[in-house]
Every structure is written in structure tokens, then in C-alpha cells.
Amino acid sequence: MIRFIYNLFWPIGLLFFLPGHLLKMIRRGGYRQKFGQRLGIYDRALRARLSRQRSTWLHAVSVGEVNVALKLANALRTLEPDLHCVLTTTTTTGFTLACKNAPRWIEVMYTPLDYWPIMRHAFSVIRPVRIILVEAEIWPNLAAQAHAHRVPLALANARVSPHSERRYRQFRLFIAPTFRLLDLVCVPEREDASRWAALGISRDRIRVTGSIKYDPAEFDNAQRSGDAVTASLEDAWSTPGSKHPVLFGGSTHRGEEEILAKVFLRLRQQFPSLRLFIAPRHVERLREIRGQMDAFRLDVTLASEAVTHRELNADCLILDTTGELQRWYGIATVVFMGKSLTAHGGQNPVEPILAGKPVVFGPHMENFATLA
Structure with a gap:
């Protein structure tokens, strides 16, 4: 019935x-x-x-x-x-x-x-x-x-x-x-x-x-396939004798990108070479996020452009491809997990953890309480 x-x-x-x-x-x-x-x-x-x-x-x-x-x-x-x-x-x-x-x-x-x-x-x-x-x-x-x-x-x-x-x-x-x-x-x-x-x-x-x-096997494969990308970015975003630290927002949801931008600008007062990476949960929000970063007067580039250009001077990189987030975590200095501030439940932090990166998140990680 x-x-x-x-x-x-x-x-x-x-x-x-x-x-x-x-x-x-x-x-x-x-x-x-x-x-x-x-x-x-x-x-x-x-x-x-x-x-x-x-x-x-x-x-x-x-x-x-x-x-x-x-x-x-x-x-x-x-x-x-x-x-x-x-x-x-x-x-x-x-x-x-x-x-x-x-x-x-x-x-x-x-x-x-x-x-x-x-x-x-x-x-x-x-x-x-x-x-x-x-x-x-x-x-x-x-x-x-x-x-x-x-x-x-x-x-x-x-x-x-x-x-x-x-x-x-x-x-x-x-x-x-x-x-x-x-x-x-x-x-x-x-x-x-x-x-x-x-x-x-x-x-x-x-x-x-x-x-x-x-299972770390998938991460190992993704890490090997992403070595060239990571090396290219580290080379392009490095100055002689130093590398740019990266604040990485993983699987962000609406509203979290603006919060990250504000935090990024405050941190930059202490770390002038800091860069911001944003990997939105939904790629179709690309135009919206880029507009928000423009409002903060941040110079923005896309990941699809970053892997083809040797010289990068952008403040912020937005990951505009799908299914490649795991291999990009290697470039991060610290990772913020999305859906933990403006949306409830959180996103899975296992990938940046396996990448050996420190992970921070907001008050809402109910879906992954064991890992959080």
C-alpha cells in the first residue's frame, strides 16, 4: 500500500x-x-x-x-x-x-x-x-x-x-x-x-x-598522480628561499567563503605571503564566490589556469574542477573543513587528515563526530 x-x-x-x-x-x-x-x-x-x-x-x-x-x-x-x-x-x-x-x-x-x-x-x-x-x-x-x-x-x-x-x-x-x-x-x-x-x-x-x-590506498594513488600538480604550484607560488603558506577551505558551503576571506585578510597582516585556496562543495557557485572575493579586492585565479601558467601572483585560487580535491590537499598548510559554520553536519575530514595536514572546523561537525 x-x-x-x-x-x-x-x-x-x-x-x-x-x-x-x-x-x-x-x-x-x-x-x-x-x-x-x-x-x-x-x-x-x-x-x-x-x-x-x-x-x-x-x-x-x-x-x-x-x-x-x-x-x-x-x-x-x-x-x-x-x-x-x-x-x-x-x-x-x-x-x-x-x-x-x-x-x-x-x-x-x-x-x-x-x-x-x-x-x-x-x-x-x-x-x-x-x-x-x-x-x-x-x-x-x-x-x-x-x-x-x-x-x-x-x-x-x-x-x-x-x-x-x-x-x-x-x-x-x-x-x-x-x-x-x-x-x-x-x-x-x-x-x-x-x-x-x-x-x-x-x-x-x-x-x-x-x-x-x-582506506589510504586511494589517497596514495591520488597523491602520486597529484605530485606534478603540487610541485608545479609550489614552484610557481614560491619565492627564492621560501614557500607561500596556504589556508585551504575544503568543500565550503555558501557563506563560509566570505568568512574565510575575512580570516585570511587578518592572518595576512602577520603572514604577508599567505595564500587562500577555496574548494567549494558545489562548483556551480564559482561565479558567486569569485564575485565575493572581488568584493574583498583579492586577486583570484582558477585551478584550471594554475596548472598551465608558471607564474602566479594571485591572492586566492578557486578549485573549479571536480573529483580532484584529494590530490590538492598536498599544497595546504592548514585546512578548514566546510559545512561546519553556516551549514550543519560538516564534510568528511579524512582526506586532509591522511594528507598529514592540520584540520580546523566550525561548531557543526555532527556527521563526523568521531573524527572531529
Whole structure:
């Protein structure tokens, strides 16, 4: 009954949220590429490739989850050398990153909308043998189709923050039937296991496995690939006998860039050679952030320009590329973690920690309380 109501009101909800979602897609760019896949429309070549294999379906919402999914896929490949995967993602930034980094045995696609005729058709094309959802991305029709086709359904890296738990509890009547369709829930910490159990997941289906994001192997690879970038920047932003210290704002949210700029200008009175790096969580805010820095009369350059110009004299560098944040932390002197001042919950600080950088943050790191 719950799923019937969900599908009944799904078109109405789509019309309500569609304008804002389309605006966000336009800002991020690339929304026209393979847009039909979101509606379950697949070209003949893709259908032919998928018909020749039985795939493990990995779903990852955006950039961070895509990185986890790729790491998980590679680990599974070591256990199953003939493994083939389908990796679906929701955002254009996640899709771009997946296409860039996925090996040939992973088919990258956009996530089909969770409306029952669309999802049913997607299942007939993908024909998964198992489904792994990265973190807590659970959709009723996807879960129902997996159950109907007897396809095992698992969550990986299934972290649940206290805020998310409270939100789930409010709608438990509606989400409990979907949660009961999960065959396995792999969580980073014991606290997550307790929260999932409180939401109705049977204890025997929950495993505490640690966080895939904490695996340093990915960082080592990213660090090696970023050595040339770091060396180039250090060379370009150094004066004879010294290097510029860098205040790095990682995954910043609206309002935090202005606070960082004010702090930067105050620190510069004591450290005249200090530079400011800003890596916004949402790249589509680039123009907005650049305007804010201009208001502070800071000379700004973009990361895409920095790797091609030998001489840099800018006060502030804005990272305008996606999926490369990890390798840029090597240039930082100190890192501020975003979403901890003007937005609640915080961003994951594990990457700068693995880079050996001191990390500072605001009062709101509820989502990563253990690390904070």
C-alpha cells in the first residue's frame, strides 16, 4: 500500500521539484548528455553490451560516493576476476568523474528515476546479479524490483548521522517497508549499527566493516598522480628561499567563503605571503564566490589556469574542477573543513587528515563526530 501511494503521488512530486532540480542541473552543466538514461531510455549499443553480461549494479549519488564505489568495485574485482559492473550516478559531476576514472569493465550510466515503469525497464536492461547502494541512498521502487527479481540488495558505507536518524524516525511508517527489503547493511561504526537497528533493520543483517573512505590506498594513488600538480604550484607560488603558506577551505558551503576571506585578510597582516585556496562543495557557485572575493579586492585565479601558467601572483585560487580535491590537499598548510559554520553536519575530514595536514572546523561537525 505504501509503495502504491508513493507511485501515485510520484508524478505530482516530480512536477513540484522539477523546476529547482532542472535549474541546478543547468548550473552544473552537462545535463543534456545521456539525459534519456534518467528516463530509462538506452541506446542500442548500450543495451547490446549489457545483454552480453550479468552485472553487479553499484549506485553512487555524486562525487564522494563515486570514489567509494570505484574503490569497492576494484576490491570486488580482485575476488571475481571476470566481474562486470554497472555504476549509476545522479549528478553530472559524479557522472563526469566516473567516466574519467572507471575501467573498461565498468559501464557508467545515469540513475533511472525511481518511478515504477522506469525502474522496471531499467532492471530489464541492466539485469543485475546484485545491487550495492553506496551510503544511505535507498529508493522504494529500486528496492521493490530487486526483491521481485530475487536480486540481493546491500548498502555499503551506510553511515547514518543523528540528524538523518531523527528524520528517518519521523517517516518510519513510510520507509520501514523499503528498509525491510535490504539484505545486508555494511556500516562504518558501531553507532551506525545501533541507529540502523533502531530504524527496524534486523541485527543479523548489519555488519560493522569500517569506512571505505578511510582506506589510504586511494589517497596514495591520488597523491602520486597529484605530485606534478603540487610541485608545479609550489614552484610557481614560491619565492627564492621560501614557500607561500596556504589556508585551504575544503568543500565550503555558501557563506563560509566570505568568512574565510575575512580570516585570511587578518592572518595576512602577520603572514604577508599567505595564500587562500577555496574548494567549494558545489562548483556551480564559482561565479558567486569569485564575485565575493572581488568584493574583498583579492586577486583570484582558477585551478584550471594554475596548472598551465608558471607564474602566479594571485591572492586566492578557486578549485573549479571536480573529483580532484584529494590530490590538492598536498599544497595546504592548514585546512578548514566546510559545512561546519553556516551549514550543519560538516564534510568528511579524512582526506586532509591522511594528507598529514592540520584540520580546523566550525561548531557543526555532527556527521563526523568521531573524527572531529
